[in-house]
Amino acid sequence: MKKILFALLLLWQLDAAAQNTAGITITGNTGQTISRHIYGQFAEHLGRGIYDGFWVDKNLPVAKQDRIRLDVVNALKKIKIPNLRWPGGCFADEYHWRDGIGPRAQRPKMVNTNWGGITEDNSFGTHEFLALCKLLDTEPYIAGNVGSGTVEEMAKWVEYLNSNSSSTVVQMRKQNGHPEPYKVSFWGVGNESWGCGGEMTPEFYAGQFRRYATYARNYPGSPLKKIASGANASDYNWTEVCMKNIPNNMMWGLSMHYYTLPTGDWGKKGSATKFSEAEYFSTMVNCLKMEELVNKHSAIMDKYDPDKKVALVVDEWGIWTDPEPGTNPGFLYQQNSLRDALIAATTLNIFNNHCDRVKMAELAQTINVLQALILTEKTKMLLTPTYHIFDMYKVHQDAKYLAIKLKSPDYEVNGKSIPAVNASASQDATGKIHISLVNLDANKPVSISTQLKDLAWSSVSGQILTSANITDINTFNQPAKVQLKNFAGAKKDGNNLVVTIPAKAVVTLELK
Structure with missing residues (x-):
């Protein structure tokens, strides 16, 4: 019985992890400009x-x-x-x-x-x-x-x-x-x-x-x-x-x-x-x-x-x-x-x-x-x-718009759900690719695997905006409580991009 319960718990954990994973495919120049x-x-x-x-x-x-x-x-x-x-x-x-x-x-x-x-x-x-x-x-x-x-x-x-x-x-x-x-x-x-x-x-x-x-x-x-x-x-x-x-x-x-x-x-x-x-x-x-x-x-x-x-x-x-x-x-x-x-x-x-x-x-x-x-x-x-x-x-x-296909996990509250992740991407005049990612989930990070078709790149850097609480604000006494910071949660895996974005956060990545 204990083995069965352990197996069920493991399956539940694996399922939960899978549900907290997003998949993104980004394709080349669409001919459109942002x-x-x-x-x-x-x-x-x-x-x-x-x-x-x-x-x-x-x-x-x-x-x-x-x-x-x-x-x-x-x-x-x-x-x-x-x-x-x-x-x-x-x-x-x-x-x-x-x-x-x-x-x-x-x-x-x-x-x-x-x-x-x-x-x-x-x-x-x-x-x-x-x-x-x-x-x-x-x-x-x-x-x-x-x-x-x-x-x-x-x-x-x-x-x-x-x-x-x-x-x-x-x-x-x-x-x-x-x-x-x-x-x-x-x-x-x-x-x-x-x-x-x-x-x-x-x-x-x-x-x-x-x-x-x-x-x-x-x-x-x-x-x-x-x-x-x-x-x-x-x-x-x-x-x-x-x-x-x-x-x-x-x-x-x-x-x-x-x-x-x-x-x-x-x-x-x-x-x-x-x-x-x-x-x-x-x-x-x-x-x-x-x-x-x-x-x-x-x-x-x-x-x-x-x-x-x-x-x-x-x-x-x-x-x-x-x-x-x-x-x-x-x-x-x-x-x-x-x-x-x-x-x-x-x-x-x-x-x-x-x-x-x-x-x-x-x-x-x-x-x-x-x-x-x-x-x-x-x-x-x-x-x-x-x-x-x-x-x-x-x-x-004024960058070239890159088309995105996104499969997002749900963010659920009181039996209702919305997509946890949304994103957009572009390529500037110098060839740099920029991907902006939002995790609306107030509690859970999301792992995102991104395929970049026909887009060559070798390095990634980024910025993140988040804070401890969704209610956090900047005040005249504490004007930098919510501010941009460098983001190191992205890496290259072959030609794929793997990112873990924290809860309630916005990340913009630069690939070049």
Whole structure:
């Protein structure tokens, strides 16, 4: 009997080990490229994102250019952010660009009715934003006002930015200190037009897009990439109507917004820092829904655009929790844990693996708002766990996409399961192969055997982001609790790659 029990125990252990093994096959160049614009960022006039984030009091004792905070700029330059979306968000459809140009002391004040009801002095406007983009060496992505604006207002903003004529509006730009055109390319025609951008029907919006886009002109050397305001999460009808009623040659991209809610309930989303493994699991279930959304919206787009000329632009994504206790709830300030880093890595893997259709995306948001890369407190600044993911993943920007076939063990909680492992891979211009791996299992490491077909390599190195707890965060008193470290858990076995990735961890490997 003891021998039987021992044999059963051994079989159970072997079975458990087998279940905690993943298999990956990576094949050569697919002919597709992972656009760097997938790694874009979003900065809205919301809470302390612009004011007290990028744009600080002139008396704050930090390095600045004008009032742009340079430690923030330098941190973002390090991760090579490819674009920055501004001024919203919901704010975009109440923003009138003329209020934000000219002498700052003469600019009219406005109430930000969407976010906290605070008064803004418009000291950060078009020129300040584009000066920020120049410092960041990033492309501006401007969201124009369709909800409360006019066709003429948007047309004149484009002319102000991109024309080199002798018109009155161009002369105004020159008088305001910028003789040459800015040559802004990415242009959003409204934002969330189904909601805060005007409560429109898709049929009405499609007509509005055609009208506004007609008068948003292409000026010499400045062709616009016009992005239509797309669906809220799983509103597939919105995508269907827009693709059916807007000619493909009128829009460069169609957007889609999706936020990961820990509880799935907008009324009580859940804490950013105090959550159980069960809530962590439900958060990851909701995060992985991005795969379904991208697949289904892409299938609709394929019907009307089989050549995939129109990009799916996920220009708002990330985790949205309840605001931090004691902060203005309209400011959407939340902490950022290891859980959020796992969400970021998983989502970026999804986008990389759908780079044939997803050509652009923007994390919400860059500083002090929602799933921020950076948090500030007066002169202090910290990098969040999510920031470190973008640092790890920057190797995929504009790299050749490598196709992945993945067989993953399950991560189970309370009788429900999700794949423990997700991954993406690319090859850069120098021939280096980069593989990003995520283990969502909060408790168990996973052994991964990877076959690389027709890809030659001789050495492997890597970086890892993990921590003792899924709730671990970086604070101003302990800013480096969750940080990147060198990873030595990968080795070459013939032409195969063998990796053991710890629980709740993200690894990016470099093969050369």
